[in-house]
Amino acid sequence: MTNFLSLSDVTDLDALIQSGRDAKANPFADQHIGKNKTIGLIFFNSSLRTRLSTQKAAQNLGLNVMIMNVGQDSWGLEMEEGVLMNGDKAEHVREAAAVIGRYCDIIGIRAFAELKDRNADYREQVMHQFAKYADVPIVNLESATRHPLQSLADCITIDEAKRVARPKVVLTWLPHFKPLPQAVANSFCEWMNARAQAGAVEFVMTHPEGYELAPEFAGNARVIYDRAEAFAGADFIYGKNWSSYTQYGQVLTQDPSWAVTMNDMALTNNGKFMHCLPVRRNLKVSDAVLDGPQSLVIEQAANREWSAQAVLKEILKRA
Amino acid sequence: MTNFLSLSDVTDLDALIQSGRDAKANPFADQHIGKNKTIGLIFFNSSLRTRLSTQKAAQNLGLNVMIMNVGQDSWGLEMEEGVLMNGDKAEHVREAAAVIGRYCDIIGIRAFAELKDRNADYREQVMHQFAKYADVPIVNLESATRHPLQSLADCITIDEAKRVARPKVVLTWLPHFKPLPQAVANSFCEWMNARAQAGAVEFVMTHPEGYELAPEFAGNARVIYDRAEAFAGADFIYGKNWSSYTQYGQVLTQDPSWAVTMNDMALTNNGKFMHCLPVRRNLKVSDAVLDGPQSLVIEQAANREWSAQAVLKEILKRA
Amino acid sequence: MTNFLSLSDVTDLDALIQSGRDAKANPFADQHIGKNKTIGLIFFNSSLRTRLSTQKAAQNLGLNVMIMNVGQDSWGLEMEEGVLMNGDKAEHVREAAAVIGRYCDIIGIRAFAELKDRNADYREQVMHQFAKYADVPIVNLESATRHPLQSLADCITIDEAKRVARPKVVLTWLPHFKPLPQAVANSFCEWMNARAQAGAVEFVMTHPEGYELAPEFAGNARVIYDRAEAFAGADFIYGKNWSSYTQYGQVLTQDPSWAVTMNDMALTNNGKFMHCLPVRRNLKVSDAVLDGPQSLVIEQAANREWSAQAVLKEILKRA
Numbered sequence: 001m002t003n004f005l006s007l008s009d010v011t012d013l014d015a016l017i018q019s020g021r022d023a024k025a026n027p028f029a030d031q032h033i034g035k036n037k038t039i040g041l042i043f044f045n046s047s048l049r050t051r052l053s054t055q056k057a058a059q060n061l062g063l064n065v066m067i068m069n070v071g072q073d074s075w076g077l078e079m080e081e082g083v084l085m086n087g088d089k090a091e092h093v094r095e096a097a098a099v100i101g102r103y104c105d106i107i108g109i110r111a112f113a114e115l116k117d118r119n120a121d122y123r124e125q126v127m128h129q130f131a132k133y134a135d136v137p138i139v140n141l142e143s144a145t146r147h148p149l150q151s152l153a154d155c156i157t158i159d160e161a162k163r164v165a166r167p168k169v170v171l172t173w174l175p176h177f178k179p180l181p182q183a184v185a186n187s188f189c190e191w192m193n194a195r196a197q198a199g200a201v202e203f204v205m206t207h208p209e210g211y212e213l214a215p216e217f218a219g220n221a222r223v224i225y226d227r228a229e230a231f232a233g234a235d236f237i238y239g240k241n242w243s244s245y246t247q248y249g250q251v252l253t254q255d256p257s258w259a260v261t262m263n264d265m266a267l268t269n270n271g272k273f274m275h276c277l278p279v280r281r282n283l284k285v286s287d288a289v290l291d292g293p294q295s296l297v298i299e300q301a302a303n304r305e306w307s308a309q310a311v312l313k314e315i316l317k318r319a
Numbered sequence: 320m321t322n323f324l325s326l327s328d329v330t331d332l333d334a335l336i337q338s339g340r341d342a343k344a345n346p347f348a349d350q351h352i353g354k355n356k357t358i359g360l361i362f363f364n365s366s367l368r369t370r371l372s373t374q375k376a377a378q379n380l381g382l383n384v385m386i387m388n389v390g391q392d393s394w395g396l397e398m399e400e401g402v403l404m405n406g407d408k409a410e411h412v413r414e415a416a417a418v419i420g421r422y423c424d425i426i427g428i429r430a431f432a433e434l435k436d437r438n439a440d441y442r443e444q445v446m447h448q449f450a451k452y453a454d455v456p457i458v459n460l461e462s463a464t465r466h467p468l469q470s471l472a473d474c475i476t477i478d479e480a481k482r483v484a485r486p487k488v489v490l491t492w493l494p495h496f497k498p499l500p501q502a503v504a505n506s507f508c509e510w511m512n513a514r515a516q517a518g519a520v521e522f523v524m525t526h527p528e529g530y531e532l533a534p535e536f537a538g539n540a541r542v543i544y545d546r547a548e549a550f551a552g553a554d555f556i557y558g559k560n561w562s563s564y565t566q567y568g569q570v571l572t573q574d575p576s577w578a579v580t581m582n583d584m585a586l587t588n589n590g591k592f593m594h595c596l597p598v599r600r601n602l603k604v605s606d607a608v609l610d611g612p613q614s615l616v617i618e619q620a621a622n623r624e625w626s627a628q629a630v631l632k633e634i635l636k637r638a
Numbered sequence: 639m640t641n642f643l644s645l646s647d648v649t650d651l652d653a654l655i656q657s658g659r660d661a662k663a664n665p666f667a668d669q670h671i672g673k674n675k676t677i678g679l680i681f682f683n684s685s686l687r688t689r690l691s692t693q694k695a696a697q698n699l700g701l702n703v704m705i706m707n708v709g710q711d712s713w714g715l716e717m718e719e720g721v722l723m724n725g726d727k728a729e730h731v732r733e734a735a736a737v738i739g740r741y742c743d744i745i746g747i748r749a750f751a752e753l754k755d756r757n758a759d760y761r762e763q764v765m766h767q768f769a770k771y772a773d774v775p776i777v778n779l780e781s782a783t784r785h786p787l788q789s790l791a792d793c794i795t796i797d798e799a800k801r802v803a804r805p806k807v808v809l810t811w812l813p814h815f816k817p818l819p820q821a822v823a824n825s826f827c828e829w830m831n832a833r834a835q836a837g838a839v840e841f842v843m844t845h846p847e848g849y850e851l852a853p854e855f856a857g858n859a860r861v862i863y864d865r866a867e868a869f870a871g872a873d874f875i876y877g878k879n880w881s882s883y884t885q886y887g888q889v890l891t892q893d894p895s896w897a898v899t900m901n902d903m904a905l906t907n908n909g910k911f912m913h914c915l916p917v918r919r920n921l922k923v924s925d926a927v928l929d930g931p932q933s934l935v936i937e938q939a940a941n942r943e944w945s946a947q948a949v950l951k952e953i954l955k956r957a
Contacts, residue, residue, distance in 0.1 A: 027355075028355055036665075036669075038697065040690065046392060046393050047392065047393060048387065048394070048410070048415065048418070049418060051387065051392060051393070052359065052385055052387065052418075052419065052422045052423075055385050056357060056383075056422045059357065059383050064694075064697050066690055066693050066694065068689065068690065069391075069392065072391070072707075072710070073681075073685065073686075073689060074684050074685060074686040074689070075684055075686075075916065078919070081925075082920075082925060083919070083920065084919075084920040085918035085919050085920060086815060086918065086921050090916045090918065091686070091915065091916030091917070092916075092919050095915050095916065095917065095935065095936070095939070096686065096916075098936045098939075099686070099687060099915065099939040099940065100686075102936065102939065102943070103690045103691055103694045103940075103943060104690075104694075177405060277410065277414050278394065278409045278410030278414065278415075279410070279411075279414065280404035280409065281397075281402070281403075281404045281411050282401075282402065282403040282404060283403055283404050283405050287400075287401060290413075290414075297414065301418040301421065302418065302421035305421070346674075347674055350674075365712050365713055366711065366712060367706065367712040367713070367729070367734065367737070367738075368737060370706065370711060370712070371704055371706065371737075371741045371742075372741055374704050375676060375702075375704065375741045378702050388710075388711065391710070496724060596729065596733050596737065597713065597728045597729030597730075597733065597734075598729070598730075598733065599723035599724065599728065600716075600721070600722075600723050600730050600732075601721065601722040601723060602723050602724050606719075606720060609733075610732070617737060617740065620733070620737040620740065621737065621740035621741075624740070624741060
């Protein structure tokens with residue numbers, strides 16, 4: 001693994017999931033492999049789980065960690081090529097990426113979608129510019145369209161908790177008053193399609209009309225607009241809000257009946273509830289679901305450490 | 320020691336003071352005890368001494384340190400139970416605490432009083448919610464009503480500097496134009512009352528009328544409204560401003576005669592001056608007092624490292 | 639070396655440059671020397687290269703690193719003596735410096751010029767107050783009038799890349815719409831004057847009239863107002879914008895013909911281009927120059943790590 005920008009950087013997903021589970025069982029077994037190496041974690045946006053879990057995973061592998069909040073610790077970065085830099089961005093990514101790449105052996109980047117211009121977001125410019133100019137491996141800490149460390153943690157969580165060989169996994173849209181990026185939903189869809197193709201899960205999506213994901217992420221996943229039908233017999237309900245892709249960045253509905261409650265969970269096969277967090281309680285999911293025995297959200301978040309550790313180990317092995 | 324939220328978590332105060340003094344004499348003697356363990360320091364408010372001294376103490380014990388500024392590195396946290404989260408808080412403490420507790424072996428939290436609602440502040444919700452949901456030991460890095468790491472450093476400082484077995488310690492209110500929390504004064508009072516009960520000090524408070532501390536902190540401490548009488552023969556003058564508890568969060572007076580000057584120190588038994596810092600010079604205390612041989616403020620701040628180290632060691636021994 | 643505030647703290651510049659080059663060749667050779675020691679990096683202003691390269695250099699030497707952003711992680715610091723602190727600064731540097739010095743073995747400070755009051759900036763109050771009150775070595779991470787870690791990296795870069803024993807080095811002013819401090823230009827001038835005196839370089843400056851540097855930095859350096867004449871036969875072109883010293887903090891011209899292009903570089907002896915970064919592309923320097931084989935800017939930034947490592951090693955050897 002050179003970069004970890006998306007699923008396409010993973011050559012053996014089963015092995016990567018297993019590596020995460022091995023790290024969970026024995027966190028310090030590879031403590032030597034990062035010795036005298038440094039990871040830089042660069043945040044264009046806020047972070048709690050990603051910040052802490054990636055830092056922790058790096059430390060477990062013996063890596064030094066340097067963290068920088070762009071626009072707070074330093075200044076804004078220009079991403080476009082060939083421009084006259086007479087605006088508010090004081091430095092170009094060509095220099096920033098190349099220089100950080102000289103101080104760090106791996107660079108993790110978080111840069112959310114701005115939800116203003118679909119083409120701009122879906123070009124994934126920040127990731128691609130860092131990958132182009134940094135000369136060291138880049139790890140996606142959530143980009144405009146993907147959150148692969150989350151998806152790997154989700155795969156680990158499903159793998160741990162499944163009671164049947166090929167569980168039914170349902171991605172369900174949740175209501176929210178603010179427009180959120182599609183990154184987590186896109187990535188989950190991309191990874192579950194791969195798991196479905198490998199025979200590891202049955203994958204279904206349900207959401208209001210108008211919330212169809214981008215075709216390159218939706219792939220051949222089955223969409224069932226009838227939510228009750230989708231939930232029926234599910235082993236895992238994966239809740240997430242996202243704004244519209246087709247009417248880009250818009251909130252088309254806030255219909256509260258899409259929030260997940262115990263009544264909804266009763267439709268499942270005693271299914272587990274998953275969410276990447278943060279989650280707004282009682283807006284998206286009821287307290288009863290989150291605090292009940294069906295909730296996996298804390299274990300899922302805890303697995304972010306092992307997902308990051310598996311990825312960093314894979315990168316360090318190849319470095 | 321499981322949590323370190325207040326004095327009531329301390330089983331043997333004499334031993335804890337001695338442990339701090341031992342750490343000061345030999346900072347790296349317990350460097351193995353934190354190996355492969357991590358402390359998370361979570362700041363809802365600004366910090367200089369607490370941030371650096373706790374980080375340093377943790378490193379002395381071999382702990383990894385992860386620091387997060389809430390509302391800056393991440394987003395605001397909802398503390399109330401059962402609410403519909405449709406406001407500005409994106410995550411609930413139930414998830415945040417539980418998740419951080421999966422990445423960290425100990426969590427330190429700083430969350431000041433808001434000084435708007437006395438009941439809200441005195442419920443100490445942030446500390447209690449973290450302690451309830453984190454599943455790992457919580458260390459109070461200054462909460463709405465207490466600053467026990469400061470009080471322990473104060474005990475160490477008095478123990479080091481005392482010239483008689485049972486020194487007279489005076490807590491004196493200082494003037495300030497802004498309303499400040501009662502936390503440092505409360506804690507100091509709580510700890511000095513315990514020290515007085517143990518026969519280690521004689522403790523007296525002096526402040527303008529209307530600045531009486533909450534009964535649960537004031538306890539049986541003697542209040543002498545006549546400042547000169549209180550200062551007479553004191554071995555230690557401990558200065559601090561706080562806003563009114565009874566007229567909650569109000570500045571009732573800014574009377575400059577409550578600032579500590581060399582004339583005031585002349586009333587003491589060649590007493591030492593203490594303050595937790597930061598201190599506004601010449602508003603609360605004169606330059607001459609702070610820069611003279613009677614000032615202990617730098618030594619007191621330096622002792623924050625050893626106070627934190629004693630507490631973290633105690634927690635690690637029990638983990 | 640006790641402090642590293644300016645060139646005058648360097649006793650043997652040739653040895654220091656060589657020490658940086660040795661660190662680059664063998665980064666971990668001195669990993670034991672910082673064991674159980676801590677450096678505090680205190681930022682009054684934003685930073686990318688300085689933040690990361692100094693942190694990295696410290697880690698290479700085995701130092702623990704604690705970072706604090708003043709005014710963000712903590713509060714503003716009063717620098718003036720004898721004042722009544724009833725404004726927005728909650729703590730005095732006397733306490734802050736003394737206390738940080740108790741937690742840290744070395745302190746690095748970044749505090750830019752405010753460009754409002756020349757005397758205030760050129761007094762270098764922040765550095766001097768920290769040096770006076772901290773009681774541990776202070777490292778200048780860019781002050782109001784100097785950036786010596788940059789200048790040392792520049793010396794290393796020139797030493798590495800020179801093709802003749804005594805290369806011609808030209809400092810050229812670049813256009814910018816915002817007033818920038820003189821620190822980098824001042825320091826470069828100070829260090830190049832020393833290198834010229836040692837016979838290691840021929841040093842020339844070129845800039846529009848009105849941009850003369852302070853006499854104590856310009857020294858005897860030759861100023862050639864005719865830019866083409868200055869560039870002729872140059873081995874190194876060092877570009878930098880600065881605001882006027884004589885009309886303090888003013889932008890006197892934004893003349894775009896002072897931006898460095900390939901046409902300008904064609905006047906040189908196949909010269910190399912240097913800039914301390916960040917650089918606004920096409921405003922100050924053309925893409926073609928920065929992306930061409932003559933550019934040293936990335937190597938120069940990479941050398942910041944070895945410049946910091948040489949300085950920290952020197953300080954640790956003497957501690």
